[in-house]
Amino acid sequence: MTTTKRHEEAGLTDQQVLDMYYYMLLARKIDERQWLLNRAGKVPFVISCQGQEAAQVGAAFALQKGHDYLCPYYRDLGLVLVFGQTARDCMLSAFAKPEDPNSGGRQMPGHFGGRKWNILTGSSPVTTQVPHAVGIALAGKMQKKDFVVYTSFGEGSSNQGDFHEGANFAGVHKLPVIFFCENNKYAISVPLKKQLACESVADRAIGYGFKGVRVDGNDPIEVYRVVKEARERGLRGEGPTLIEAVMYRLVPHSSDDDDRTYRTREEVEEAKKKDPILLFAQYLKECGVMDEAQEQAIAERVQQEVDEATEYAENAPYAAPESALLHVYGE
Numbered sequence: 001m002t003t004t005k006r007h008e009e010a011g012l013t014d015q016q017v018l019d020m021y022y023y024m025l026l027a028r029k030i031d032e033r034q035w036l037l038n039r040a041g042k043v044p045f046v047i048s049c050q051g052q053e054a055a056q057v058g059a060a061f062a063l064q065k066g067h068d069y070l071c072p073y074y075r076d077l078g079l080v081l082v083f084g085q086t087a088r089d090c091m092l093s094a095f096a097k098p099e100d101p102n103s104g105g106r107q108m109p110g111h112f113g114g115r116k117w118n119i120l121t122g123s124s125p126v127t128t129q130v131p132h133a134v135g136i137a138l139a140g141k142m143q144k145k146d147f148v149v150y151t152s153f154g155e156g157s158s159n160q161g162d163f164h165e166g167a168n169f170a171g172v173h174k175l176p177v178i179f180f181c182e183n184n185k186y187a188i189s190v191p192l193k194k195q196l197a198c199e200s201v202a203d204r205a206i207g208y209g210f211k212g213v214r215v216d217g218n219d220p221i222e223v224y225r226v227v228k229e230a231r232e233r234g235l236r237g238e239g240p241t242l243i244e245a246v247m248y249r250l251v252p253h254s255s256d257d258d259d260r261t262y263r264t265r266e267e268v269e270e271a272k273k274k275d276p277i278l279l280f281a282q283y284l285k286e287c288g289v290m291d292e293a294q295e296q297a298i299a300e301r302v303q304q305e306v307d308e309a310t311e312y313a314e315n316a317p318y319a320a321p322e323s324a325l326l327h328v329y330g331e
């Protein structure tokens with residue numbers, strides 16, 4: 001049986017979807033390794049992308065790398081890998097080594113940032129990245145630049161004032177912002193039904209005068225398609241778009257959380273049947289883009305990158321203790 005090549009209809013080549021698969025798998029395997037390192041007492045904290053890779057990689061492929069701006073959130077490993085961060089960068093951050101490009105090991109993992117990738121660093125209070133994204137878009141509009149700003153956040157974070165203020169301002173000024181909500185059904189232990197009284201996060205766009213779209217976050221091709229459309233709308237001066245990608249957080253909130261206290265194992269096992277990586281591998285095989293040998297080769301390449309990154313980061317030197325006071329007080 002051959003499946004229609006939905007990716008071609010979306011404007012993606014066979015090579016591009018293979019690359020998407022590679023990035024999704026790389027994100028997953030870095031994440032899995034970091035959990036092992038955490039449990040072995042080698043890295044202090046992990047905050048996962050597991051279950052969200054399709055949405056992150058699909059979105060990243062629809063943006064222009066090195067040109068558009070990203071104001072991501074802590075789970076966006078798949079997104080930042082496509083924009084240029086490497087497995088080594090991520091491991092350096094996990095081990096809090098000074099070579100970490102995000103912050104020299106000074107921030108928690110997941111605080112992605114780097115001028116060379118147009119990734120704006122974030123802070124720990126959730127949703128603060130949203131008004132920042134809106135501000136960058138306003139600056140771009142005033143300077144007549146042709147970039148869009150992409151900002152992502154969880155569905156729980158869409159209840160914060162920062163989201164509503166940012167969305168309102170961007171709507172009024174028709175700014176080229178893509179508000180990308182990764183609805184993974186939980187905000188730590190709080191399930192979706194206790195977070196929102198409305199049907200969907202996407203509906204919130206109506207209140208701010210722009211388009212809201214709900215998309216299957218386990219399908220990178222669909223996510224690519226809607227983010228590409230949102231980008232084009234932004235560039236045409238038609239203002240922002242709110243995209244709600246629906247998925248499931250496959251692991252606990254963080255390495256410090258025990259999700260057995262608030263959700264059943266049956267629920268998690270059920271969600272694993274829709275694991276975006278398994279579904280995408282299946283799609284690529286059914287439409288003849290990837291065979292067993294290619295799948296194996298991608299898995300080996302990823303494994304090798306993760307191994308090398310782990311070894312490098314573990315052996316990298318720590319910062320000198322006296323450097324802890326740098327950038328804290330005026331010199």
Ligand SMILES: Cc1ncc(C[n+]2csc(CCOP(=O)(O)OP(=O)(O)O)c2C)c(N)n1
Pocket residue numbers: 075124125126153154155156157158182184186187188249253
């Ligand atoms: C302003 C603020 N309140 C609370 C927290 C603690 N906190 C960190 S992550 C999180 C849950 C966020 O849930 P959601 O937005 O759905 O994102 P997810 O972690 O599910 O991807 C909370 C409450 C915080 N960091 N900042």
Ligand SMILES: [Mg+2]
Pocket residue numbers: 154155156182183184185186187188
């Ligand atoms: Mg959530």
